[in-house]
Amino acid sequence: MSTRMELASTVVEDAVSPGPSAGLAGSAGSSAIFEIQDLNVYYRDFHAVTDTSLNIYQNEITALIGPSGCGKSTVLRCLNRMNDLIDGARVEGRVTYHGIDLYGSSVDPVEVRRRVGMVFQKPNPFPKSIYENIVFGPRVAGWKGNFDDLVEETLVRAALWDEVKDKLENSAFDLSGGQQQRLCIARAIATSPDVVLMDEPCSALDPIATYRIETLMRELKKQYTIVVVTHNMQQAARVSDRTAFFSVDVGEEGQRTGRLVEYDMTDRVFTAPSMKETEDYITGRFG
Amino acid sequence: MATRTIGSGSTAVTQDMLRRALEGRKVNVINPLVALTLLISLLASLAILVVLLWDVVAKSMPVWQERGWSVITNDLSPRPEETGMVQGIFGSVMLTVVVVILSFPLGVAAAIYLEEYARDTRLTRILVANIRNLAGVPSIVYGLLGLTVFVKLILEGMVGQLSGRTLIAGGMTLSMLVLAIMVITTQEALRAVPMALREASYGVGATPWQTIRHHVLPVASPAIFTGSVLTLARAFGESAPLLLAGAVLSTFFAAPEGTPITSLVMSEKYTALPIIIYNWSRQPQTEYIALTAAAIVALLVILLVVNAGTILARDALERRRIR
Ligand SMILES: Nc1ncnc2c1ncn2[C@@H]1O[C@H](COP(=O)(O)OP(=O)(O)O)[C@@H](O)[C@H]1O
Numbered sequence: 001m002s003t004r005m006e007l008a009s010t011v012v013e014d015a016v017s018p019g020p021s022a023g024l025a026g027s028a029g030s031s032a033i034f035e036i037q038d039l040n041v042y043y044r045d046f047h048a049v050t051d052t053s054l055n056i057y058q059n060e061i062t063a064l065i066g067p068s069g070c071g072k073s074t075v076l077r078c079l080n081r082m083n084d085l086i087d088g089a090r091v092e093g094r095v096t097y098h099g100i101d102l103y104g105s106s107v108d109p110v111e112v113r114r115r116v117g118m119v120f121q122k123p124n125p126f127p128k129s130i131y132e133n134i135v136f137g138p139r140v141a142g143w144k145g146n147f148d149d150l151v152e153e154t155l156v157r158a159a160l161w162d163e164v165k166d167k168l169e170n171s172a173f174d175l176s177g178g179q180q181q182r183l184c185i186a187r188a189i190a191t192s193p194d195v196v197l198m199d200e201p202c203s204a205l206d207p208i209a210t211y212r213i214e215t216l217m218r219e220l221k222k223q224y225t226i227v228v229v230t231h232n233m234q235q236a237a238r239v240s241d242r243t244a245f246f247s248v249d250v251g252e253e254g255q256r257t258g259r260l261v262e263y264d265m266t267d268r269v270f271t272a273p274s275m276k277e278t279e280d281y282i283t284g285r286f287g
Numbered sequence: 288m289a290t291r292t293i294g295s296g297s298t299a300v301t302q303d304m305l306r307r308a309l310e311g312r313k314v315n316v317i318n319p320l321v322a323l324t325l326l327i328s329l330l331a332s333l334a335i336l337v338v339l340l341w342d343v344v345a346k347s348m349p350v351w352q353e354r355g356w357s358v359i360t361n362d363l364s365p366r367p368e369e370t371g372m373v374q375g376i377f378g379s380v381m382l383t384v385v386v387v388i389l390s391f392p393l394g395v396a397a398a399i400y401l402e403e404y405a406r407d408t409r410l411t412r413i414l415v416a417n418i419r420n421l422a423g424v425p426s427i428v429y430g431l432l433g434l435t436v437f438v439k440l441i442l443e444g445m446v447g448q449l450s451g452r453t454l455i456a457g458g459m460t461l462s463m464l465v466l467a468i469m470v471i472t473t474q475e476a477l478r479a480v481p482m483a484l485r486e487a488s489y490g491v492g493a494t495p496w497q498t499i500r501h502h503v504l505p506v507a508s509p510a511i512f513t514g515s516v517l518t519l520a521r522a523f524g525e526s527a528p529l530l531l532a533g534a535v536l537s538t539f540f541a542a543p544e545g546t547p548i549t550s551l552v553m554s555e556k557y558t559a560l561p562i563i564i565y566n567w568s569r570q571p572q573t574e575y576i577a578l579t580a581a582a583i584v585a586l587l588v589i590l591l592v593v594n595a596g597t598i599l600a601r602d603a604l605e606r607r608r609i610r
């Protein structure tokens with residue numbers, strides 16, 4: 001219990017003062033929520049991500065792009081300690097959240113995840129009713145209040161309310177893929193997090209559902225900070241404020257290690273990238 | 288017949304050629320042959336089962352006709368025309384109750400620990416491998432364990448009972464026997480729960496226990512339930528360990544009228560249905576041939592009813608959950 005209180009109270013103090021502005025991207029006035037310094041991630045002996053440093057800024061959408069296997073998901077999952085669930089995953093370097101070391105020994109990953117929510121590649125609603133999907137997070141966090149109001153408010157914010165308001169007790173699996181993914185976004189914001197991490201949230205969806213989610217992301221960034229992994233560069237260009245481009249280095253024995261190549265405002269990355277690698281990747285994809 | 292040309296240039300094929308290619312070889316021998324072989328093996332095993340059933344039902348027919356339900360409801364007796372198997376049925380049911388109470392919570396808890404909490408270290412792997420080994424140990428070995436540990440050491444030695452050959456000792460022995468299988472079936476049920484569900488739960492800030500309690504167990508419970516009942520059914524038919532762990536080996540025994548159920552379980556002599564079958568089959572009198580068959584029929588009917596009930600209950604459980 002003491003570690004939870006500790007994390008909670010320091011968050012409030014530090015959120016007021018902007019953190020030190022390190023990182024590759026110039027600050028655009030908003031303050032850094034996450035500071036990642038010299039991050040190295042290993043899966044047992046496998047070195048997945050090397051020496052990555054970047055800052056994530058408040059109320060912005062940060063896109064992580066790059067070829068598959070370059071460690072985008074790995075970096076993303078360091079931000080809410082989801083990697084703790086993987087046996088053999090090891091994180092080195094420093095990841096701070098509002099100035100607090102996320103990997104500090106007294107930090108409770110459960111408390112981190114209540115503040116840093118997550119949306120996954122494949123929609124994964126709970127095999128329960130739509131209503132239950134929304135209230136589970138707040139309930140286990142000990143939230144006290146009117147759950148009916150919470151469900152409505154959350155679904156309205158996730159732009160799903162009109163489609164599901166008459167079938168809240170139906171199984172979440174009765175929804176279409178796109179609706180399920182928006183339900184997962186609603187579930188993630190139901191706990192009133194600070195940040196929402198999205199790992200290729202549209203890769204399993206059709207263009208219309210994708211468009212809806214992108215619109216929703218733009219709406220949500222007024223209240224939340226969003227970090228999104230995508231392999232769709234048009235999507236990164238359309239929705240994000242900043243873009244981090246990762247690439248893979250192939251070592252002598254064929255081991256593939258992800259590395260951050262360039263991190264900048266999205267317009268710059270897409271119109272005037274400073275690295276040749278970035279330009280090749282972007283133009284290669286755009287044809 | 289008009290030949291339509293599909294495609295163009297030198298690789299153009301006629302519609303006929305395409306049709307022939309799509310239709311494949313006219314006589315395909317391998318597939319029907321494989322299917323037939325598989326069907327024959329299935330029918331063979333079914334046939335054996337049917338013959339067995341037919342044999343015992345036919346052999347037991349005279350007893351049911353002459354004696355009716357009294358074969359079931361009578362106590363054991365040295366006189367074959369009066370004997371019955373109620374003590375064995377009571378013994379088997381009570382043994383199963385003891386096994387459920389002891390091995391179900393232990394087995395499920397151990398499996399939850401191994402699957403959901405334990406890190407994948409060398410120690411965990413050694414543990415898991417040895418649980419698999421334990422599940423393969425012949426039941427007679429568990430009988431010996433039961434005799435030395437539960438009957439002799441604990442009940443006669445430490446508790447100081449005159450005879451440790453009681454139902455509770457037999458129940459503990461059978462619990463040992465099924466524990467490893469219980470752990471393995473539960474582990475498999477938990478492993479079948481998709482990781483995405485756990486991630487969804489952890490992702491909204493649930494603790495490991497909240498995740499297990501609200502998401503993993505509800506999804507895994509039909510499989511855990513079915514696996515457990517099938518495991519218990521196996522224990523229900525076991526005789527070897529009970530022979531060693533002290534089930535009564537005689538054609539007659541009786542506890543005094545009105546003995547409370549606690550002493551029947553804790554301190555009196557006991558027997559079980561498989562033991563009665565074993566016992567009766569060794570008697571020289573010809574009446575026992577039909578009696579043995581009748582006891583086998585009783586055992587099979589109980590097992591079939593329990594298994595069918597399990598399947599129905601599982602389906603009901605699955606339907607009640609929202610997919
Ligand atoms: N659980 C895991 N165990 C072992 N290796 C993993 C695991 N998850 C990812 N990796 C490896 O780490 C590298 C980066 O993976 P990931 O972060 O998923 O890449 P991306 O999301 O950019 O496609 C890949 O080579 C992948 O094979």
Ligand SMILES: [Mg+2]
Binds near residue numbers: 072073074199229
């Ligand atoms: Mg990925």
